Amino acid sequence: MGEGDTRPPFRYTFRAMAAVHELILWTDERRRANRVARAAIADVLRIEAKFSRYRDDSVTTSINRAAGLAQVAIDAETAALLRYADRCHRLSNGAFDISSGVLRRAWDFRRRPPLVPTSDEIAAAFAHVGWDRVEWNDAHVRLPNPGMELDFGGIGKEYAADRAATICADHGVAAGLVNLGGDVRVIGPRPDGAPWRVGISHPRVDAAVIGTVEVRDGAVATSGDYERYFELDGRRYCHLLDSRTGWPVDHWQSATVVAPLAILAGSYATIAMLLGADAPAFLAQHRVTHLLVRADGTVVTASPSSARDAQVVVA
């Protein structure tokens, strides 16, 4: 990798999973970059088709349709995602729960004018939340009660980012990164050896950054209260719902985490949002570099000594 290499990378932008994604690939020629990008994008689309809860033929839909009925056979990939989601559930003391999507029945973030649901409405939806009650093993899963649902939305995109990066690396791309809707996984360091500078979106100012993370490898993910929300009587209600209460979290505006894999960075960031005041202790326990934006807009950052390759710079 020559220091004098100023050749621009090949960039690809595409839509999937209701977000805009980007691939940045350094290769010797466009034809090869095209081929690699096609393979990576095809896998992202495969994961979307397989796990989208909006598709009639997805694994998620088949599981949800059988709620209260028979168990559904699952493949190894689905089982591995369930096992991972189970770990996140336990790590967060139940705040993270892939069966919490049904809370959307009470919380409609698209409704205009916005409306805070009644406690009865929340309780009705909340009755269907409960990963602890889901019966699952490596070959089957069964939702015990009608009305229960699983939703892989909280981990699917990050999983897809990791797989896309692996596909690029396996096709011989040594330098590049994958950005799936703001979740970044590095394929390999820039050809000039400089770290990737990943901007952290400002949670309150459009198109502004509140900080920068410099990484040579690994992943960066951000979770925030600004993705879907409504405001009523001076309070913001965001789409991140604590599965233990059924209510939106409001301790942090955003949480950004650096981790070896996008799926880890994404889970740490989401769990940090859900854990509220306990987030710094949780992130410190897991020894990950992070940047948290408090409700008042001030910033908390920490880089554990073991995270030599990541550096957070506050804008």
Added chain:
Amino acid sequence: MAVTDRSPSDLDPSAALIAAALALPGVLSSNAHAQSAPDQGVIALRYYDYRDWQPGASRMSVRSPLLYAFVPLSDAWTVEGSVLHDTMSGASPLYHDTLSGASGLGITDYRSAADAKVTHYFGGQSIAVAGAYSTERDYESRAASIEWKTWSDDRNRTYALGFGATRDRIDSVNGIAKHRHRETYDFLAGITQVLRADAVVESTMTWSQGRGYYDDPYKLLDARPDHRRIFAWLTRYNQYVPAMDATLRIAYRYLDDSFGDRSHMLEAAWVQPLANGFTVTPSLRYLTQSAASFYRDPPFPQGFVAGEPFTADTRLSAFGAVTAGIRVAKAIGADVTVDVAFNLYRQRGDWRAGGNGSPGLAEFSARWFEVGFEKRF
């Protein structure tokens, strides 16, 4: 709220989560050192039109369509092959100014050839097995080869070793050569090294050892040794030039032939991408060689001694030759490329490096056009 894992067996919650993440298929390269087979197929059609001449005489022309296909069968197997059919017309090249009339029989009017290659990728290696067959009215050739390649862990270096065997049969139309054979064995050793993100060097040595019939049965008094050893060393260097978004390709080949001739070939090409998918590649090649030990200068047949090797074939004379070429390619979408190329070749005795080429030879010129279409799938 306590931030602890509820499972008592999990002493380190980080480790438990990371282990679950790593159990997901494909989040990390599990086989980082493997070289998987190329995953894109290619089908290509080329048409080639060659003509050569000497002052005042148009000599031979060749027209040749070629069909090539490359098909990945799986992550581990690829197969490729080509077929071509040449149509030749005109007299045999007038190699020697003073040999007028000695090559009056003309040459074969067609050639059909086919080859196929199967490559297997495993671990950080590949093995390819290939076969080729070619037939003309007076000539038949069969070849088989095997090539092994291995890649370094970072894939920046490739080693290649190869072995090939060829058996030719010559039955000249004029009856001079009847069921004559020639066997050739080739060994190859090569290395390709990525120097930086923008430069690659490749160096390949080949040793060829042949035995059998080497004479040109259409030339009067042509008598060559019945064994031949050739050593060739080819080095290529490709350098990307960011300021121009172009690539400079340089190649040098040294060749040593037991017939006595030695040659140096230097080639440079500039691959310049332009707007709208166009790429223009001008190239220039210079070859200089010494004569075979049994080549005799005109007047023919001066220097002929019965029972000793003798040739007046200008291809074995001492000369210099220049090839100037230009290729224009256009990419149509991501998967289709069309290209046209034109090359002009000129060979003269006094163009030999140092100027002391074989005397008394007419300038020899050739030109060829190529048109190609390639689709990847």
